[in-house]
Amino acid sequence: MVDQQLLQLAVVFLAALAVGGIVYVLVFPYISGEKKAEKRRSSVATRQSASRARAANDVLSTRKKEVQETIKELEAKQKSKKKATLQVRLTRAGLNVPVRSYWLASLMLGAGVGLVVFVTGSPAVVSVAAGFAAAMGIPRWLLAYMTKRRQKKFLIEFANAIDIIVRGVKSGLPLNDCLQIIAAETPEPVKSEFEDLVEQQRVGVPLSKAFDRMYERVPLQEVNFFSIVIAIQQKVGGNLAEALGNLSQVLRERQKLHGKVQAFSAEAKSSAAIIGALPPLVMLVIYITTPDYIELLWTEQLGQVMLAGSAIWMLMGVLVMRKMINFDY
Secondary structure, three states, rough: HHHHHHHHHHHHHHHHHHHHHHHHHHHHHHOHHHHHHHHHHHHHHHHHHHHHHHHHHHHHHHHHHHHHHHHHHHHHHHOOOOOOHEEEEHOOOOOOOOOOHHHHHHHHHHHHHHHHHHHHOHHHHHHHHHHHHHHHHHHHHHHHHHHHHHHHHHHHHHHHHHHHHHHHHHHHHHHHHHHHHHHHHOOOOOHHHHHHHHHHHOOOHHHHHHHHHHHHOOOOOHHHHHHHEEEEEEHOOOOOOOHHHHHHHHHHHHHHHHHHHHHHHHHHHHHHHHHHHHHHHHHHHHHOOOOHHHHHHHOHHHHHHHHHHHHHHHHHHHHHHHHOOOOOO
């Protein structure tokens, strides 16, 4: 009987102890303030994470504003540039000659053409007009042709030059050393342009100013993109290798697009060339076979009017076809 009472007391004591432990575990945090401390810690952590997020957003927005301001400054500089002088156009064509030599060669060419036209029996007014047109037109056309050819060669090697900078920066070389490597190892005309860039840096010209002069000598959008990337990286910072790698990929994609456009428009250009050359060729064949029949076009007044009207219509047709097969991209 005594053992049963002791057993019951032990069971009651253990049950009371278990209940007291449960109550202690559940109630003690509220009594001791641990729950409030935990809430304060969680609220502080939340505020800290929110402040970090706001700080990160502020840094990102500030960076975006700086990039936008840099791009606006570069665009404003480009819009404020004046028309290229003759010396700059000669440099763009790769001709290291003074302006005086250009005008002297133009004068000699015009005099030669005028003399040839005058010797063939044309009036003096026609000879002077032909000489003036030759002196002012042919050198300018030749200069534009040489400039376009040089820019095409520049674009072919420019993406490879940017890849040299990307690999050099990834391996730990500074930008100036990468530019020196390009100036020493790349083919023309990229070699000469980067040589000028390196020489300007050696004499203390800022890199942004040197790139502005490079863009003046080679007025291509690709060079403009390159100068913008370098300028933004210097002012704002960032991963230069990644930015230039993306730029190199964009330049190669533009070259691929240019090749596709040339391939798609080759048939239209051939058709335009054939259609434009047919009337002069037919007139030449008729003049060789029966000259008396076609000489009426330039001996009679009505024929001269018809010839002038036909030339105007042909010119309009050629310009329309040229506009149709030239694509902007």
